[in-house]
Amino acid sequence: MGDVLAGNHAVWEFDSDSVLIRFARGMRTPRLWHALGTRRIPFEALSAVHVTSRGAGGRRDTTVLHAVPRPGADPLMEAAAGQLREASDPYRLVVPGDRAAQAAAFAEALRERLGPEADEPAGSFLVEAAGPPLQLKAYDARVGFDGSAVSFHWSRTGATGTKWKAGDQRYELTELAGVEWRSPEGPGGHLRLIRRDGAAGDPRPDHDLAAAVFGTGYGAVHESLPFAAAVLATLRVRTPVASVPAPRADERLHHLGELHSAGLLTDAEYTALRDRFTADLPGV
Secondary structure (H helix, E strand, O other): OOOEEEEOOEEEEEOOOEEEEEEOOOOOOOHHHHHHOEEEEEHHHEEEEEEEEEOOOOOOOEEEEEEEEOOOOOHHHHHHOOOOOHHHOOOEEEEEHHHHHHHHHHHHHHHHOOOOOOOOOOOOOOOOOOOOOEEEEOOOEEEEEOOOEEEEEEOOOOOOHHHHHHOOEEEEHHHEEEEEEEOOOOOOOEEEEEEOOOOOOOOOOOOOOOEEEOEOOEOOHHHHHHHHHHHHHHHHHHOOHHHOOOOOHHHHHHHHHHHHHOOOOOHHHHHHHHHHHHOOOOOO
16 A cells, blocks of 8 residues: 555645645646645544545546545534535545555555544644635625734625725624634625624624625635634634534534535435534534
C-alpha cells in the first residue's frame, strides 16, 4: 500500500498524524477546492471511511473514497450543514476504476488510524479553517472579518431601505454565538450572525441587520462558506462549547430531504446524515 493516492483533482497523502489533501488547480476542479488549496485532516477528526465503485466494468468505471468527519470536528462542514453538492465535498476522492485496489488499501490503512473516539462528536474543532482578515462580497453588502468582529457595509444598489437607513453594522465576537450559512446554490442564500443575547432579527435576511444576502455572482460557495467557517472556528476558540446554541437539526433534516429529492445526496449519505441530525433533536 502506498502512502499517496492520486485521484481526480486531488491527492491524498498520509502524514504522521493526519491525511494531507492537496487539491489540484484546473478548470474542472470545484471552485471550493481551489479556495481550500491544501487541508490537513487529523486522523482523530474522522469517524469512518467508505469505498464505493461506480459503473464497474464500463469504460468510465470509477472508485470513490469517502472519509466522514466526526460531527463538530471541521468548521467548514459544520457551517455547510449538509448543503454541499456531492462533487464539491472535500472529503470525497474519485479515482479511476483501475486504482480500485489501491483505493481500498488506502481506505483500510486510514481506518486503522482512526481514533478511539471516532464514533463520538468532537468536543472542539480539529481541522483548521482559513484565518482572518477576510472579505466577502454579498449582494447587499461587503462583509468583513478581522478576527475580533464581523462588519457589514451596505451596498447602495443592493441593500433594502431598512438596512440603508440603519447604517453599517459591526458585531464584536463577544456578542455572537454562531453563524448560519445558507448556500447560494439554493433559494434564500444568505449569511446570518446569531446573537448571544438571543435577540432575533428580522426573519427576512434582506431586512436583518445581522445578515447578508447572496445572489447570482455574489456570495459564491467557494467564497462564503470558508468565510462562515472562519467566523465559526474563531468563535469556538473564544467561546465555551456549552454556551454555543446547538444547530437547528430540524431545519437541517428538511434541507437534507430537499437535497436527497433533487438527487444531490445518495440514499446512503442521506441516511447517515439524517441519523446524525436526528440524534441532535431535543427529546430524541
